[in-house]
Amino acid sequence: xxxxGNPLGIPVRDPNPAPTIPRRGGPPQRSRIRSVKQxxxxxxxxxxxxxxxxxxxxxxxxxxTSPLGRAPRVGLLDLDIFGPSVPKLMGLESxxxxxxxxxxxxxxxxxxxxxxxxIGYLLPPGDTPVAWRGLMVQKAVQQLLFDxxxxxxxxxxxVLVIDMPPGTGDVQLSLGQLVxxxxxxxxxxxxxxALIDARKGVAMFNKVNVPIIGLLxxxxxxxxxxxxxxxxLFGSPDKFVRAADELKLxxxxxxxxxxxxxxGGDAGRPVMVQSERTGEAVRAVMRxxxxxxxxxxxxxxxxxxxxxx
Numbered sequence: 001x002x003x004x005g006n007p008l009g010i011p012v013r014d015p016n017p018a019p020t021i022p023r024r025g026g027p028p029q030r031s032r033i034r035s036v037k038q039x040x041x042x043x044x045x046x047x048x049x050x051x052x053x054x055x056x057x058x059x060x061x062x063x064x065t066s067p068l069g070r071a072p073r074v075g076l077l078d079l080d081i082f083g084p085s086v087p088k089l090m091g092l093e094s095x096x097x098x099x100x101x102x103x104x105x106x107x108x109x110x111x112x113x114x115x116x117x118x119i120g121y122l123l124p125p126g127d128t129p130v131a132w133r134g135l136m137v138q139k140a141v142q143q144l145l146f147d148x149x150x151x152x153x154x155x156x157x158x159v160l161v162i163d164m165p166p167g168t169g170d171v172q173l174s175l176g177q178l179v180x181x182x183x184x185x186x187x188x189x190x191x192x193x194a195l196i197d198a199r200k201g202v203a204m205f206n207k208v209n210v211p212i213i214g215l216l217x218x219x220x221x222x223x224x225x226x227x228x229x230x231x232x233l234f235g236s237p238d239k240f241v242r243a244a245d246e247l248k249l250x251x252x253x254x255x256x257x258x259x260x261x262x263x264g265g266d267a268g269r270p271v272m273v274q275s276e277r278t279g280e281a282v283r284a285v286m287r288x289x290x291x292x293x294x295x296x297x298x299x300x301x302x303x304x305x306x307x308x309x
Contacts (some may be wrong), residue, residue: 043172051186052163075114181210222257223258256281
């Protein structure tokens with residue numbers, strides 16, 4: 001029997017509690033997560049742009065494009081409390097609850113060589129909704145950040161990819177105030193309605209001092225099986241490129257719309273672990289994005305911060 005002894009289904013642990021966000025006074029001290037060297041968040045201002053799929057494939061791309069001279073240890077943390085997608089995308093939907101370590105911390109579930117954690121592993125099976133108010137959400141976020149044992153023996157995670165919920169609410173603010181984030185990837189589609197919210201996401205991360213690696217255009221075009229011409233189903237990418245120029249941010253890549261991406265996500269086999277020819281265009285883009293993210297991470301000076309967890 002697992003000792004998940006509170007309403008969130010996450011173990012209670014007192015010796016090294018997660019920081020709390022004060023009601024008045026200055027902000028809390030940001031810290032690094034124990035056993036995690038660097039953190040990359042994947043975010044979007046708007047839902048429905050494929051952010052979670054991008055996050056899962058980015059984690060795999062980072063594991064495949066490591067410049068470290070060895071296989072890196074990569075983790076994927078799902079911070080979307082109300083709509084967790086990582087269990088489905090990573091083929092762990094039926095994996096059951098995570099075990100607890102000797103220190104009463106959650107042990108990540110693994111598949112495709114990636115260590116993962118999600119509130120989805122701790123919820124009852126079925127269609128039970130998460131109907132929590134803000135304080136419950138903040139508590140869940142803090143425990144997912146600081147009560148997971150990412151280390152394996154003496155080995156730390158080289159990179160933790162965090163899949164953020166859409167919007168600019170409690171979860172984004174909590175993360176920005178509590179954790180040192182090394183970089184953010186902002187995902188959008190070409191439509192104005194998505195770019196408006198992507199700009200808000202950029203502004204929010206700037207406000208909480210989270211550096212932005214660049215913008216990623218998802219579902220940029222579709223190539224049908226009977227022709228080679230790209231069909232821009234959601235509009236021209238020109239507006240996206242202009243927005244990146246105005247924000248002085250790099251365009252990390254343009255990911256085409258390919259059915260093997262959605263089919264693979266439904267089956268728990270992200271496109272980065274597939275071999276079908278139709279997914280190669282996406283794999284090539286994501287490998288390039290992985291290389292750019294690694295270059296960004298390795299170029300950043302490591303500041304001294306406290307560690308929690």
